[in-house]
Amino acid sequence: MFAVxxxxxxxxxxVTPGPLWSKRCYIRLKMTSENTPTAPVSLPKYLREGLPKQxxxxxxxxxxxxxxxxxxxxxxxxxxxxxDGAEPVEDEDSDGKGTVVKEKVTCGDDSCHCSKNGxxxxxxxxxxxxxxxxxxxxxxxxKA
Ligand SMILES: [Zn+2]
Numbered sequence: 001m002f003a004v005x006x007x008x009x010x011x012x013x014x015v016t017p018g019p020l021w022s023k024r025c026y027i028r029l030k031m032t033s034e035n036t037p038t039a040p041v042s043l044p045k046y047l048r049e050g051l052p053k054q055x056x057x058x059x060x061x062x063x064x065x066x067x068x069x070x071x072x073x074x075x076x077x078x079x080x081x082x083x084d085g086a087e088p089v090e091d092e093d094s095d096g097k098g099t100v101v102k103e104k105v106t107c108g109d110d111s112c113h114c115s116k117n118g119x120x121x122x123x124x125x126x127x128x129x130x131x132x133x134x135x136x137x138x139x140x141x142x143k144a
Pocket of ligand 1: 106107108109112113114115121
């Protein structure tokens, strides 16, 4: 005997369909007709497997916590922690993470005029933000 989804049913043979049969059949149909949400593949395995096991109240707690974490990770960098000469600018084309600055920089080449009190390069746009461990990190965004 086979259920609607093609898997072998668990009922004993020769049992006349009755109330019990109907109930089990209903449960199987219900389980297979609902589409369980699929976790994004970017989620680590422990979250993919752990989150679906939580009840609504725990999921709502997790949701609030996740929003707090996102806001924390996107927080602006304290102006005192930015390099000298880095000037915060309006951040028009971004997700709002960290602080976007306009900055003139040295290129690291000892023979370049920028290393000898000459004109520095730029200005360029950088995004400064704190990574997951709190380390100040910068990301090049292009010419300012
Ligand atoms: Zn240079």
